[in-house]
Amino acid sequence: MSLEIKVKDRTTKIEVLEQKGSVYRVKIDDKEYELDVERVEDGVYSVIHEGASVNMEMIEGDTANKYNVNAGKEHYDVEIIDPASRYRTASGGDLEGGDRFISSPMPGKVVKILVSEGDKVEKGQTVIIISAMKMESEYKSVFDGVVKKVFVSEGDTTDSNAPLVEIEPAE
């Protein structure tokens, strides 16, 4: 099985050439590695690579194909581009257009809605303010567009990842 993975601005191709128990011979772009990878705890991996012992924690992102990988002091935001799109199909959501929907990664309370349906918004414009854990966070539009739908009212309690505002991008 070969998959494409994105990290920062780089898109890499990963191919498993051989697997013997926990030892994998893999090709990442043009380089070959022999990696001894053990899952030691939930989301925690121990890797031995040419004698070096490396620990990786996998923190899942908003969707199953996104990770924040913690490798000691280093953090990578990693996205797996799965041609089978298994997760996306399974989830039933329109993740391709995810950016259209402004949502909060955590449950919270709607403090203020700064736009109404039909309003034009600019990229970076604050659309809604959500309060959670004694802190208010501003959510901004990621492109120029028009507010298509506002799903919540001020004072509402919201679930994590629930759509709050939908914005239709300008052509």
Add this chain to the structure above:
Amino acid sequence: MSLEIKVKDRTTKIEVLEQKGSVYRVKIDDKEYELDVERVEDGVYSVIHEGASVNMEMIEGDTANKYNVNAGKEHYDVEIIDPASRYRTASGGDLEGGDRFISSPMPGKVVKILVSEGDKVEKGQTVIIISAMKMESEYKSVFDGVVKKVFVSEGDTTDSNAPLVEIEPAE
């Protein structure tokens, strides 16, 4: 559902009268309790009973229906007498005759076998010595009988719960 449970010399009958979320109204023998029971971690329960906060850890015994319950300083060996005998059937083992088979709860190495097939043994007689974790343990017969089969040889490495010696009880 009602089940019988054995603790020490006492056999009790447990009956759930009502359940609302985590709050159970149960009858244990003649007494009624209202218990708020939450499983907080694997094998760890938080119970609130008339305001008292009690923590219980469930350590599974050799078979699924046996527990060593740790309630702070107190320990109970508890055995559930399940009329459906679901576990026993599922396991395929002859647990009714479990005492016939001498086995070690942990993997180890056979240090010494003190009997041969056909030997008469007395209750309490040491039959085999197993070494594990830098310590030797003696395994004794729990009844008078005759050695029917010895499954291992001295020096063998053994799996946990594997039968080591079978003893046929005297009539």
Add this chain to the structure above:
Amino acid sequence: MIKKILVANRGEIAVRVMRSCKELGISSVAVYSEIDRKAMHVRYADEAYCVGPAPSNESYLNAEKILEVAKKANVDAIHPGYGFLSENADFARKVAEAGIIFIGPSPEAILTMGDKLTARQKMIENGVSVVPGTKDPVRDEDDLVKTVEEIGYPVMLKASAGGGGKGMRLVRNRDELISSFRMAKSEASSSFGDDAVYVEKYIESPHHIEFQVLADTHGNTIHLFERECSVQRRHQKVVEETPSPLMTPELREEMGKQAVAAAKSVDYVGAGTVEFLVDNDRNFYFLEMNTRLQVEHPITERVTGKDLVKAQILIADGKPLPYKQEELSQNGHAIECRIYAEDHQNNFMPSPGLVTHITEPLGLGIRTDGYVYEGYEIPYHYDPMISKLIVWAPTRDEAIQRMKRALYEYKITGVKTSIPFLTKIMETKDFYEGKYDTHFIEKNIDTLLEDTGCDDACEDIALFVAYLDYTDKMKKRSNETASDADCVKSSGWKDFARRKNVLRF
């Protein structure tokens, strides 16, 4: 004698108070909100009672309900922890009226210290230094020159009606004074319709240094030395240490005296903290007094060897302090890092959620005070602080090395935490040289947020592990879909939680 204490709080501080209760053989009673049924303080307590729904004002701030539980459970005393009702004079009074001991100072002391102007006045009367300035507006330019010369440059001119930086002017010398004053007045007038301006000493490179005090009901008041709390983000403390790198024995003696004087001025009883601003020339000014236990009290415990919660309980029980000022000393160096569930790379956004895995740092010189555990879902209703990591070593250098080691060991998955940010702080030159003030985070924010890339191999390995975890997960999920619902449940918390999310989306 106190035999049963209700802890009117949650999180790490509730558990921490109960620990000392347990060591003293005192029963502890927890109160909890509906969402906190599985919280650690409920599990830890001898008794536990629900006091209302998740929002604080309906549970942990519900004084009536908490008092009702206290009476029902027949407790001898109530410990308020920090936050919530801990500095609520009204609550303290109601507790006393119910015949229960409030573990803290008198309602009067809370009230006096709770009002900034009253407290300032009280300090001036009792010879405690405050930030020099006029709290009344200055109208006349000659008066202004005289006043400023008394205070000394630099000064800050501030609009009385002001806020948000409008009508504020920093004046460094006599030449700038009059023109700045006129500009401030004009700006104040146009912004707020009121040209009143007052003067305050401008503290450059301010250090936030506080003193721990303890006072019993027998007239003994002592201090347990300082805590340096200048590593702050938006007035939120992030790292604290003791001794302060800025401190000298003379300054310590002088500040300690004033801290004790501040406490005595309100007949303080119990544990409290006197906060000061200190400039680079070691001039210090009273800021405020916190009439409760502080988050950062463990570093004081570590260098003095004293259990402050036990001291609070002893004092509340009417006992005299078991140690005198001259018997106390600072042994070695202690640092505390506050671990928040937050995403520093995303504007420090709180990151509540399900904790899938924790490894606590262990070994020599490490103390952790936390309350989250594996499988616990951090609620979004409360403070995002999930634990405090305290290290000790004979020297400051060794303590920093140890803190780095402990942060390396501390693994929490499921939620994002401030651990990487704290690690960066430990590695920042200004910090490890001990040359920092309250501008530290602001000044170093670029380095602190910078992503230290590792070599290509390390990045490649990260990618491969992500690949493995993902394909494994996908395999599992398709199996789950095929099997029944109960099976999905049995496959563990995380999958269950994710399924919920998926269904919600």
Add this chain to the structure above:
Amino acid sequence: MIKKILVANRGEIAVRVMRSCKELGISSVAVYSEIDRKAMHVRYADEAYCVGPAPSNESYLNAEKILEVAKKANVDAIHPGYGFLSENADFARKVAEAGIIFIGPSPEAILTMGDKLTARQKMIENGVSVVPGTKDPVRDEDDLVKTVEEIGYPVMLKASAGGGGKGMRLVRNRDELISSFRMAKSEASSSFGDDAVYVEKYIESPHHIEFQVLADTHGNTIHLFERECSVQRRHQKVVEETPSPLMTPELREEMGKQAVAAAKSVDYVGAGTVEFLVDNDRNFYFLEMNTRLQVEHPITERVTGKDLVKAQILIADGKPLPYKQEELSQNGHAIECRIYAEDHQNNFMPSPGLVTHITEPLGLGIRTDGYVYEGYEIPYHYDPMISKLIVWAPTRDEAIQRMKRALYEYKITGVKTSIPFLTKIMETKDFYEGKYDTHFIEKNIDTLLEDTGCDDACEDIALFVAYLDYTDKMKKRSNETASDADCVKSSGWKDFARRKNVLRF
């Protein structure tokens, strides 16, 4: 300068050594047996290499293989921990011959102290007290009377060829001496065909007290005070504390001097421990010297504030000791409990297996040195000690209260542990009064093994929780049986492990 260290060990001590390496900025190299791939020391190290199959003699005792790894990884030094190769003079010599620093004393010092008779002779020559007695047989009754009078009553007569109590006689006074001697001789003769009998002082109420020593390569040798280790079961230490309740300042000074003399007699370098037997009258006798770090070293670290592993590394690096004898002092009281995976109610049978859940005790005054984690399967090939719990408090009483609190918090499920047994020790009168010797466990075994029942309600609740867990489990299992194999795997370690068992049976 030492920049990279190979730790030739596993378990908590390997991790503990690596912690100090990390704080010093030294890279650590782990070696592991095939079954230890997922062990904590492998995860903690910067590098890790497999050295053979699970049995110790094929991996952790495989000196050749370990040396090969050390050369390949280009390490500067090898730390042997305790156990395994730590007191193997041959290994120490080979390490040195390979141009690598052995973190420990010279092979000669290891050899001398490793042989009881040579060590005894060395001690006598250097003025260190040993248990009085004749190692040569006494033939003549007049000689016997003279010898015994020199030694002082009570004495033990022992068959030279003996063992198992045969030919042994305890003699309390002159009246019994000759008749006992004749009986011992006759018993020895009939049991072993050899009537040779020798005399040794009989130590009543023996206390096992040891002194920590540190010696550098510049001729500085110091001690870091005592550890009381009399709580033993079958010569296995169970609880240690410092200071010893039996100690007086005079005795400490005298024993400390002899401990230093013992170390100097073999030109000792590094960290070592001199063990003494002490009787109730505070007479003390050299027992043996352990030429390595001890399991119980953390209690010394806690009261002195010194990191002993860092001291070992510094010394190995040729640096002089950074502190002098007179700069050291004992601050407060520390106790260590050894947590074993064992079933005390079943003849202390080891209890290896899968750790399904751990809650470490946290908060003020607690240190844990462990290596197991949730989901880790404790192998049966090695020592059953899974962690050490160390508490500190200003006084012994408070330390015991804190230990009880910490043991209450410490939850390990999946395997049985010695935590309940240790709790009982803390509650035993002889222990908390500090009046105990090496007979303590034997003497109190009935109380220690007794099951403190709680009230009926508590028992009933336990039954109900067992009922819930069981029915829940059965529900899950029947679902699993219905679904495919992958799903069973995904339902977590415990079920998977159980399935294995079921299939095996």
